Amino acid sequence: GAVVSQHPSRVICKSGTSVKIECRSLDFQATTMFWYRQFPKKSLMLMATSNEGSKATYEQGVEKDKFLINHASLTLSTLTVTSAHPEDSSFYICSARGASGYYEQYFGPGTRLTVT
Amino acid sequence: QKEVEQNSGPLSVPEGAIASLNCTYSDRVSQSFFWYRQYSGKSPELIMSIYSNGDKEDGRFTAQLNKASQYVSLLIRDSQPSDSATYLCAVRGPGANNLFFGTGTRLTVIP
Numbered sequence: 001g002a003v004v005s006q007h008p009s010r011v012i013c014k015s016g017t018s019v020k021i022e023c024r025s026l027d028f029q030a031t032t033m034f035w036y037r038q039f040p041k042k043s044l045m046l047m048a049t050s051n052e053g054s055k056a057t058y059e060q061g062v063e064k065d066k067f068l069i070n071h072a073s074l075t076l077s078t079l080t081v082t083s084a085h086p087e088d089s090s091f092y093i094c095s096a097r098g099a100s101g102y103y104e105q106y107f108g109p110g111t112r113l114t115v116t
Numbered sequence: 117q118k119e120v121e122q123n124s125g126p127l128s129v130p131e132g133a134i135a136s137l138n139c140t141y142s143d144r145v146s147q148s149f150f151w152y153r154q155y156s157g158k159s160p161e162l163i164m165s166i167y168s169n170g171d172k173e174d175g176r177f178t179a180q181l182n183k184a185s186q187y188v189s190l191l192i193r194d195s196q197p198s199d200s201a202t203y204l205c206a207v208r209g210p211g212a213n214n215l216f217f218g219t220g221t222r223l224t225v226i227p
Contacts, residue, residue, distance in 0.1 A: 105206075
């Protein structure tokens with residue numbers, strides 16, 4: 001399957017600071033990227049969908065000014081958590097899908113964010 | 117509201133047995149179906165995709181799709197302790213961008 005990388009894998013930050021998470025598709029061009037968050041023992045929750053070169057589409061209840069998403073190229077998307085608070089602590093996972101075939105969707109390894 | 121339903125489990129099977137995981141979906145026009153495996157603390161890993169009615173085999177895994185019954189299943193033959201994980205069923209409709217996930221079935225393979 002295709003490879004999606006994510007960096008950093010783990011980050012601890014202080015309340016009020018911003019954190020940027022990078023997601024890269026390593027061996028295919030990702031026309032669409034997705035950002036999810038997952039709390040312990042809970043389901044994946046889709047936060048937003050982004051197409052390369054376009055503004056992200058956010059799910060209901062997700063603050064677009066707090067979770068800034070940029071999908072500037074076919075291999076890179078970033079999620080910036082601005083003014084992070086302890087309740088933003090979670091497992092953030094990106095996912096990418098290419099333009100060909102049946103559009104299988106591959107996940108990155110995830111970023112565990114802890115806000116102190 | 118598109119829904120994907122899975123039995124949350126836990127499903128326990130002895131090592132070497134067949135594990136059967138089931139999923140139903142509400143949107144009749146869904147076209148693409150996926151099974152992901154998620155180990156605790158890790159991200160989901162795509163293990164099977166299926167698009168047509170019938171069976172699709174890949175190693176020890178077999179996905180079965182019945183669009184008339186809106187049902188997709190995953191069989192794991194010769195289950196191993198390393199198969200112990202949560203299995204997520206995901207469905208995508210025609211022209212849709214994102215996947216709809218079930219809540220997952222937790223599988224435990226007992227040595």
